[in-house]
Amino acid sequence: MSEETLFVGPGARLKARAWTRGLSPSGRVALVSEPDVWRRWGKGVERALSFAGLAVYRHLLPSGEAAKSWPAVAELMDGMLAAGLGRDAGLVALGGGTVTDAAGFAAALYLRGIPWVSMPTSLLGQLDSGLGGKTGINLAGDKNLAGAFHRPRAVVCDPEVLASLPPRERVSGLGEGLKYGLVFEPALWRWSVENLDALRAGEPRALARLVARGADWKRRIVARDPHETKGPRELLNFGHTLGHALESAAGLGTLRHGEAVIWGMRAALRLSVGGAGLSPSFALEADRVLAGLPVPLPRRVEPARLLASARRDKKARAGVLRFVLLRAPGRPVVRPVAEDAVLRAVAEML
Ligand SMILES: NC(=O)c1ccc[n+]([C@@H]2O[C@H](COP(=O)([O-])OP(=O)(O)OC[C@H]3O[C@@H](n4cnc5c(N)ncnc54)[C@H](O)[C@@H]3O)[C@@H](O)[C@H]2O)c1
Numbered sequence: 483m484s485e486e487t488l489f490v491g492p493g494a495r496l497k498a499r500a501w502t503r504g505l506s507p508s509g510r511v512a513l514v515s516e517p518d519v520w521r522r523w524g525k526g527v528e529r530a531l532s533f534a535g536l537a538v539y540r541h542l543l544p545s546g547e548a549a550k551s552w553p554a555v556a557e558l559m560d561g562m563l564a565a566g567l568g569r570d571a572g573l574v575a576l577g578g579g580t581v582t583d584a585a586g587f588a589a590a591l592y593l594r595g596i597p598w599v600s601m602p603t604s605l606l607g608q609l610d611s612g613l614g615g616k617t618g619i620n621l622a623g624d625k626n627l628a629g630a631f632h633r634p635r636a637v638v639c640d641p642e643v644l645a646s647l648p649p650r651e652r653v654s655g656l657g658e659g660l661k662y663g664l665v666f667e668p669a670l671w672r673w674s675v676e677n678l679d680a681l682r683a684g685e686p687r688a689l690a691r692l693v694a695r696g697a698d699w700k701r702r703i704v705a706r707d708p709h710e711t712k713g714p715r716e717l718l719n720f721g722h723t724l725g726h727a728l729e730s731a732a733g734l735g736t737l738r739h740g741e742a743v744i745w746g747m748r749a750a751l752r753l754s755v756g757g758a759g760l761s762p763s764f765a766l767e768a769d770r771v772l773a774g775l776p777v778p779l780p781r782r783v784e785p786a787r788l789l790a791s792a793r794r795d796k797k798a799r800a801g802v803l804r805f806v807l808l809r810a811p812g813r814p815v816v817r818p819v820a821e822d823a824v825l826r827a828v829a830e831m832l
């Protein structure tokens with residue numbers, strides 16, 4: 483599948499002529515969003531699409547995880563069919579990770595697949611979930627169990643839309659943003675730490691820079707491993723083995739994804755000292771930075787549940803937990819980790 487083109491920058495959402503190039507021979511697109519994002523940003527994007535000469539069928543998914551369900555995706559596809567969209571139509575997804583996951587999944591399925599553009603509006607989306615072509619929905623209360631790889635033709639990250647993001651969502655996105663510095667680019671980590679107050683306050687220039695660097699890292703890694711089979715993409719999962727486990731052990735919806743990743747990275751830093759030779763002073767310094775973010779404490783989590791969840795992690799082999807650890811900032815490695823070490827790290831943190 484061809485590689486996605488990244489459009490990053492203030493006002494990018496309005497330059498529809500550029501990011502819809504070749505999207506739809508018939509000049510027809512479904513614009514898919516959810517009520518909260520639509521209210522603030524929908525009309526502007528819809529107008530930009532019209533000015534670019536496209537006829538728009540508008541569809542709103544339910545807000546939050548409810549979008550990532552069979553009924554919501556079926557209703558979207560029924561609507562597209564009723565509107566007469568054919569295989570020569572395109573789709574534009576405007577919203578957080580729930581919208582880009584569900585609408586991208588519909589684009590993968592509809593008439594066996596139509597091209598789409600991902601326009602993530604949350605910080606998490608612009609740094610992670612809106613890029614990479616993993617689309618999908620939840621099944622029976624468990625996350626992301628049905629899905630498809632369907633790369634968008636273009637990803638449009640406009641930092642201006644982050645202005646309306648609730649502070650908690652900003653912190654959740656920062657979790658993913660800090661990950662890129664720790665795992666891939668020590669200079670970005672140092673810059674993020676120095677600018678953490680501005681990032682937390684939603685200062686547009688700081689957010690724009692973090693998004694530009696982070697989105698580019700994600701795109702580069704995905705290009706080397708588009709279907710998550712070869713390894714490099716595994717490294718994006720720093721903080722995610724325990725993060726996902728905490729997210730589900732704490733009860734879905736209790737912790738935001740990026741908040742759980744912040745806990746997961748704190749554990750991974752601790753495990754990196756013994757398991758990969760990370761310097762204790764760096765682990766301590768990074769832990770202090772992460773601990774300074776306002777992240778809720780997960781409810782008391784049962785160690786057995788946590789481990790059961792962690793064993794379902796994609797990286798686990800023959801029941802042995804494997805973690806992305808750091809030998810040093812910017813030098814990740816995947817290593818097996820004993821379960822009692824994981825429990826010790828969690829007990830130290832919580
Ligand atoms: N496909 C992937 O590779 C991938 C990776 C990580 C996470 N995910 C998925 O992404 C989802 C989480 O993403 P999310 O945190 O963006 O969730 P989300 O879509 O629920 O958005 C979070 C909240 O922010 C609001 N919001 C979004 N943009 C806004 C804006 N500009 N202004 C005001 N409010 C705004 C939304 O209405 C929502 O209430 C999860 O379902 C997760 O499984 C997917």
Ligand SMILES: [Zn+2]
Binds near residue numbers: 658722739
């Ligand atoms: Zn993530």
